[in-house]
Amino acid sequence: MSITPLMPVYSRCGVRPVRGEGAYLIGERGERYLDFASGIAVNLLGHGHPHLTKAIQDQAATLMHVSNLYGSPQGEAFAQRLVDNTFADTVFFTNSGAEAVECAIKTARAYHSSAGNAHKHTLITFNNAFHGRTLGTISATNQEKLRKGFDPLLPGFAYAPFDDLNAALDLVDDSTAGFLLEPVQGEGGIRPASQPFLQGLRDICNERDLMLVFDEVQCGVSMLMNSSASRPTSWRPQRASAAASRSAPALPPKRRRAGWSSARMDRPMAATRWRWPLGRRCST
Numbered sequence: 001m002s003i004t005p006l007m008p009v010y011s012r013c014g015v016r017p018v019r020g021e022g023a024y025l026i027g028e029r030g031e032r033y034l035d036f037a038s039g040i041a042v043n044l045l046g047h048g049h050p051h052l053t054k055a056i057q058d059q060a061a062t063l064m065h066v067s068n069l070y071g072s073p074q075g076e077a078f079a080q081r082l083v084d085n086t087f088a089d090t091v092f093f094t095n096s097g098a099e100a101v102e103c104a105i106k107t108a109r110a111y112h113s114s115a116g117n118a119h120k121h122t123l124i125t126f127n128n129a130f131h132g133r134t135l136g137t138i139s140a141t142n143q144e145k146l147r148k149g150f151d152p153l154l155p156g157f158a159y160a161p162f163d164d165l166n167a168a169l170d171l172v173d174d175s176t177a178g179f180l181l182e183p184v185q186g187e188g189g190i191r192p193a194s195q196p197f198l199q200g201l202r203d204i205c206n207e208r209d210l211m212l213v214f215d216e217v218q219c220g221v222s223m224l225m226n227s228s229a230s231r232p233t234s235w236r237p238q239r240a241s242a243a244a245s246r247s248a249p250a251l252p253p254k255r256r257r258a259g260w261s262s263a264r265m266d267r268p269m270a271a272t273r274w275r276w277p278l279g280r281r282c283s284t
């Protein structure tokens with residue numbers, strides 16, 4: 001059997017860009033495309049912008065990488081900026097959305113484990129969810145097309161219909177760690193969760209000391225950014241994973257994903273400069 005050197009995990013289209021200029025991509029035969037896709041909505045700063053290019057060049061020439069055994073003045077400053085402008089008290093940077101969700105799953109379990117409740121390890125997730133393509137995150141969805149061929153998957157997930165509060169509550173038992181959901185489902189078809197649903201999840205989490213984990217990578221990221229200004233405070237999550245796409249104009253130009261955590265649910269939100277409409281959805 002022959003296989004292409006670049007593993008064919010995607011059926012790629014015929015667009016083959018070799019260069020970018022602002023909002024345009026230039027193909028290998030010199031044809032120009034207006035780029036509405038922006039790296040599937042996570043690289044919104046265009047192509048070859050001089051400020052972005054210079055920032056990357058300067059940083060590459062200054063310090064590329066050190067181990068996380070050392071302090072990180074730049075990382076701390078960036079995290080502080082996110083903490084100042086969102087619900088989060090602390091931030092964990094990752095390289096991909098799936099890793100951010102993995103981090104959220106681990107911290108939800110670790111929270112209960114450190115309280116002596118290691119049996120509380122099951123996250124209730126929702127039909128048609130998409131949380132990434134690692135083993136952990138495909139275990140967190142019941143979509144057959146994502147899971148097929150990868151058994152055995154990880155235990156510790158239960159699945160309820162999206163936006164169906166009673167069905168979700170029916171799954172809660174002694175092993176429940178919390179809920180993991182996209183406040184706006186992307187793969188599920190741009191479906192925003194209703195406020196009563198989110199409020200109901202928040203209430204049961206408060207009542208039973210469960211974790212409410214939002215996956216806001218790509219599609220729903222604006223929910224988090226906007227929440228400080230316009231969303232009810234009562235159903236904020238303890239954990240959220242988000243991509244930097246929506247925040248690109250305000251944040252350093254990195255294709256960074258982040259896991260965000262809040263220890264406190266009663267914290268007044270700082271006024272935010274970030275106001276975007278709800279995200280539009282593309283899939284990675």
Ligand SMILES: Cc1ncc(COP(=O)(O)O)c(C=O)c1O
Nearest residue numbers: 096097098130131132217218284
């Ligand atoms: C809701 C959601 N979660 C997680 C992911 C995974 O992100 P990544 O492709 O960066 O691993 C995505 C990507 O599309 C997503 O939309």
